[in-house]
Amino acid sequence: MFPYDSILLAAVTATPKSIDDVIQTMQVIDGTCINGDGLKWFNGLYLQVTQAVQSRIGSGGFNDPQWLAGLDVQFARLYFGALASSLSGQAAPECWQVLFNSRSQTLIARIQFALAGVNAHINHDLAQAIVTNCQATATIPQHGTAQYNDYTELNGTLDSLIESAKRELHVRLLGDALPPFSRLEDTIAAWSMSAARESAWNNAELLWHLQPMPLLAFTFMNTLDGLSTVAGKALLVPVPDLPLN
Numbered sequence: 001m002f003p004y005d006s007i008l009l010a011a012v013t014a015t016p017k018s019i020d021d022v023i024q025t026m027q028v029i030d031g032t033c034i035n036g037d038g039l040k041w042f043n044g045l046y047l048q049v050t051q052a053v054q055s056r057i058g059s060g061g062f063n064d065p066q067w068l069a070g071l072d073v074q075f076a077r078l079y080f081g082a083l084a085s086s087l088s089g090q091a092a093p094e095c096w097q098v099l100f101n102s103r104s105q106t107l108i109a110r111i112q113f114a115l116a117g118v119n120a121h122i123n124h125d126l127a128q129a130i131v132t133n134c135q136a137t138a139t140i141p142q143h144g145t146a147q148y149n150d151y152t153e154l155n156g157t158l159d160s161l162i163e164s165a166k167r168e169l170h171v172r173l174l175g176d177a178l179p180p181f182s183r184l185e186d187t188i189a190a191w192s193m194s195a196a197r198e199s200a201w202n203n204a205e206l207l208w209h210l211q212p213m214p215l216l217a218f219t220f221m222n223t224l225d226g227l228s229t230v231a232g233k234a235l236l237v238p239v240p241d242l243p244l245n
Contacts (some may be wrong), residue, residue, distance in 0.1 A: 002103070006037075007032050007177060009087040012080035019069055023244045032121040036174055038103040039083075041110040042117025042164050045165050050076065053217055062153065063146035070131050071151070074136075075129040079121055095120040095228035098236060107238035109178055110169035116235040118162070122193075123228040127198035128221065131207050141204040151201065155194040160194045172239070184239050 002008075011028040014021075026047040033040035053072050057065045082096040092100065099116045102108060130141050130151075166188050172178060189203055203224065210217040 002034070002037055004032050005087050009084060012084045012087075014078055016073055016080070019050065019057075019072050020096045022052065023047065025052055025080060034104065036104060038099065038108060038110075038113035038173060039117075041113045041169055041173075042099065045114045045161070045169075045186075046076075046079070046117065046121070048161055049158060052161060053154060056154060056157060062150045064150055067133065067139060067147050068150050068154075068213075070137060070145045071129060071133045072196070073119070074133045075126060078125040078129055079117075082120075082125075093120065093124055093225045093228075095124045095225050095232050098229055098232045102236050104173075105236075105238060107145070107240065108236055109172055109184060109239060110175075111166055111188055112184070112235050112237075112239075113173070114165055114169055116195070117189060118191075118196075119235060120228055121230050122196045122200050123231065124221075124224045126197065127203035127207050127224065130201065130204035130210075134204075134208065141201065141208050143205075148201065151197070152194075155197060158193045158197070162191065166191075178239055179241060187235060187237075193202060 008029060011025050011032070014025070016022045016025060026043055029043045030040065030047055031165045033043065050072060051067070056062075057069055062068055082092045083094040083100070086097060096117075099113065099120060102113070102116075133139075134141050134147075139145070142148065170178065170188075178184065203220075206222060207217060210220055
């Protein structure tokens, strides 16, 4: 726990209705969290991603920009909801809780916190956000649609931001250098935003067809949570100092 967690809870309790609302909440989180809070580094990356999405939508070139903007808002609500649940002592998805529980561990690198949050958000939350957005817009999550093409059109922009984060956040939580040799490089090199988003879309199609079967849909989401939790724990393994000779 951090002394300012009540401020974070107040920020994420309000339900965003636009991308501007999402960005405003993320800016409050960014301005509140200290450098020694792992949440800051995921939130900061997510803020950059959201601003990039807003800019791309504003510049045109999409088939259904309103659908894409709606997805951005639905997606962010799940992050804010998970954080609100955790901060208020309620159950959050375990894939998120492993990140929240590690927020102050100084042997973990900033990029590890960032990617652990991305893992939870994409591998667990994104399928649900796609389905919710399709329900709200009378569309269907299906390959080859205008919505899918818009969705994948963002991959290049998002991959670029992830690659920049891998370089810029390659330090420990407090900013000190990591050991010159560790397995962290292999762990973060394996992360692909495009591959994760494609998997999330596939999961959304499955979840869509499970809507008439709530118990199966619930089980499916629990399975995604379990798999994302395993990945999150792997991403958050502390990087030990090299032994002195």
